[in-house]
Structures are given as C-alpha cells and as structure tokens.
C-alpha cells in the first residue's frame with residue numbers, strides 16, 4: 639500500500655501537466671468536455687483530432703490564456719485557475735499563426751521578443767538561439783522573405799528565447815515540407831532529451847508516431863490515449879490489405895457489406911477495415927480467390943484508428 643502511495647506522489651511530481659475534467663463552453667456549445675491530461679517531464683505528447691475538436695482551446699487553457707469553465711489541475715506545478723501569470727512565464731507557446739514583423743530581420747525579430755520578455759543579456763541569448771536553430775547565416779534576412787520551413791524555425795527560436803520548461807506547439811509544421819518537418823522534429827527530440835516537455839498538436843500521422851504518447855480528441859471529448867502501439871491495440875480494428883491492378887472496382891462492393899466499416903484506396907492496394915475479425919474474414923473469404931488479387935491481414939495504422947474514432951463520434 640505504501641508503495642502505491644509513494645508511486646502516486648512521484649508521478650504527481652514528474653507531471654508537468656496534470657489536469658482533470660477540463661471544460662470549456664462558448665455560449666451553448668461545450669467545446670472541451672471533461673478532458674483529463676497528464677504529461678510527464680521530458681515527454682513529447684501529441685495532441686490529435688479533427689478540426690474544431692478543442693485542441694487549441696485546451697492548449698490555451700493550459701497556458702492561462704483562457705479560463706476553464708470547469709475542471710482543475712496544475713501546469714508546471716502552478717494551479718491553472720489561479721496562477722496563470724506564473725505559468726505564462728515558464729511556457730513557450732507557438733500559435734498556429736505565429737506573428738513576425740516581416741520588415742525586420744530574423745535577429746531583429748528575436749531581439750524584439752527578448753525585449754518583450756524583459757530578458758537580460760539579449761545579444762547573447764539571440765546569438766545562441768540563432769546558432770542552435772541553424773539561423774546564424776540568415777540573421778540579417780528579412781522575416782517576410784523566409785520560406786515556410788525557415789519561418790517555423792524562427793517561430794520556434796522565439797518560443798525558446800526565455801528558456802521555458804514547457805513547449806505548447808499548435809500545429810507547428812502545417813504546410814511545411816517533409817525535410818523541414820523532419821528537422822523540426824529532430825530538434826524537438828533533442829530539446830526533450832534535455833528535459834523540456836512538449837505538447838504538440840498535429841494532423842500528421844508520421845508526427846504522431848514520433849511522440850512518446852498521444853491524446854486523441856473528437857468533438858471536445860478524449861477518445862484515446864497512450865503510446866501509438868497502445869492506441870492501435872485498444873482500437874479493436876481488423877484490417878485486410880488487398881493488392882491487385884484492378885482493385886478499385888472491388889472497393890465499392892466491399893464497402894456495401896455491413897461487416898466493413900471503411901475501405902480506403904492507396905494506389906493499387908485497398909485497406910479494408912472492420913471491428914469484428916470473424917465477420918470481416920467471412921467477407922474476405924468471398925472475394926479472396928478473385929484472380930489477380932492478393933489478400934493479407936495487416937496491423938491497423940493510426941489513420942485507420944483515428945478515422946474510425948472520428949466516424950464513431952460524428953453527428954452525436
């Protein structure tokens with residue numbers, strides 16, 4: 639018994655974010671509906687869900703920019719209802735539309751942010767921040783002339799200037815090319831390795847797979863939580879992959895069967911998804927001897943799981 643109590647106490651100490659029953663209403667609409675979230679120090683936590691599911695609203699409640707209508711908890715050890723100023727000082731928040739002065743250079747923009755925070759040793763901090771994000775050679779370039787990937791690096795540099803303990807990143811890589819996204823994530827992992835905690839919202843499955851754990855929100859409600867493997871395993875989905883040159887026509891027939899919840903085309907393959915493995919196997923049995931097709935039972939992907947969770951909630 640005492641071990642359990644000690645473990646609980648330790649996990650509370652490690653948790654950088656620990657909130658429960660978080661609620662936010664806008665007028666009659668409940669857009670965040672009793673959400674629980676725990677993120678430990680040094681972890682990268684992915685926040686996923688369809689558009690309008692309440693991710694940004696939750697992030698803004700965590701960093702003290704919005705007051706919850708219900709719930710309780712702490713962020714960086716501070717009460718989210720009463721100590722928002724203390725939280726704001728220790729959080730780096732990258733919003734979906736990070737604003738720069740386009741007619742200032744990269745270095746001038748960072749210096750401006752450093753002044754806003756009232757930081758000492760601004761020159762040193764700006765130089766170090768440019769260096770760590772590979773921006774030194776571009777320091778004199780106007781922010782307005784940067785491509786998407788470099789703008790996003792500048793945004794990250796600005797969020798890190800005051801050396802926060804928690805990074806809240808709201809779709810930081812939307813519209814950024816794959817190489818720049820990969821580099822951005824390498825950087826995030828390096829920061830987490832040094833103890834920074836990261837909560838990052840994203841619509842990209844490959845990014846979800848780079849998180850230590852994920853939370854999936856749909857229509858304000860938490861639908862899944864855990865490591866990617868845990869979320870996939872708990873989905874209860876069965877998936878068959880069909881390969882063949884002419885599988886497109888087959889998709890329509892398969893999806894009309896009640897045992898099939900979705901069929902997705904990927905070039906010359908189809909993903910056939912169901913929740914009842916036996917019923918799905920019976921469907922597969924009816925088609926699998928069609929000439930020119932190869933059928934394989936495969937693990938569900940995260941995308942299969944999320945689409946299933948989303949469809950299960952829509953219209954409610």
Ligand SMILES: Nc1ncnc2c1ncn2[C@@H]1O[C@H](COP(=O)(O)OP(=O)(O)OP(=O)(O)O)[C@@H](O)[C@H]1O
Pocket residue numbers: 664669687688689690691692693694695696
């Ligand atoms: N200030 C506000 N007033 C009224 N409704 C709002 C306000 N802010 C957000 N909403 C609504 O709350 C819901 C949740 O929005 P939120 O931006 O949190 O979702 P999201 O999951 O971040 O979406 P996305 O993936 O598109 O960024 C949406 O329906 C949105 O229109």
